[in-house]
Amino acid sequence: MTLQQLRYAITIADCNSMNKAAQALFISQPSLSAAIRDLENEIGITIYKRTNRGITITPEGEEFLGYARQVAEQYELINQKYVDKNNVKKKFSVSTQHYSFAVKAFVETVKQFGMDEFEFAVHETKTYEVIENVKSFKSELGILYLNDFNRKVITKLLRENNLEFTELFDCKTYVYLWKSNPLAEKSVITMEDLQDYPCLSFDQGMNNSFYFAEEVLSTNVYKKIIKGNDRATMLNLMVGLNGYTLCSGIICEELNGDEYKAIPLDSDEIMSIGYISRKNTTISHIGKKYVEELIKFKENVL
Secondary structure, eight states: OOOOOOOHHHHHHHHHHHHHHHHHSSSSSHHHHHHHHHHHHHHHHOEEEEEEEEEOOHHHHHHHHHHHHHHHHHHHHHHIIIIIIOOEEEEEEEEEEOHHHHHHHHHHHHHHHHHEEEEEEEOOOOOHHHHHHHHSSSSSSSEEOOOOOOTTHHHHHHHHHTEEEEEEEEEEEEEEEEEEEETTTTTBOOOOHTTOEEEEEEGGGGOOOOOGGGGSSSSSOOEEEEEOOOOHHHHHHHHHOOOOEEEOOOHHHHHHHEEEEEBBBBSSSSEEEEEEEEEOOOOOOOHHHHHHHHGGGGOOOO
């Protein structure tokens, strides 16, 4: 297996076409096809399925391409730094469900390391995409929660994708709402109290399974519910419609302001907050610092 073969395989995936990849690489299609066949024979998997309509990437191919991209990127970094003598920035990326504390930890990490030597990325996104981003090396770490309801399904998905979950801390379930909501002065809120208010839930797109919901009690039948995909929009809906969402109770006033409250829900539901990473891979120095920032929020658990 050569670096050139890895580049060929990556280019085919990027172009989604053997013909276009051959043109981009300035080689003939038969030569490209032969190189990929040799690679597949050597590694013992089929990367691409070939049909009359073109190519599709196999599940095994997706995993292989994730590693191939990492190798190619590391080679380019080495080449630029030591051959071209360019000052190349190191990269650090995180994917997370919609948690303000995860963003706050990211902010603190960026402050510690600065942006002169590092290129940072944070992706607040859907549950399935958090997993996909870590699987495909787009992000080093992914932040999500497990509970009794979703643990078996999510853990199975992680295991199939060579990922693992590391628990950071447990949280009870809280109702997050605007401080002027009629329920905001209660010490404990019940599901009955909430039935006349719109439940705000993050839309999970094509993978809209109850198991991927970012809110606990996702199988409940809600009298009123609004789907959204942006945390700022959710906050606006809390103000405009007295909406609420179910959350960990960890409040970041520095980012969201002091106009919102987290009140305990009368429920035994426990959320285990943690991070996912690739198995048998050492977390980078900056990744470890980010985890340390996350752990600090254990003190903020209500």
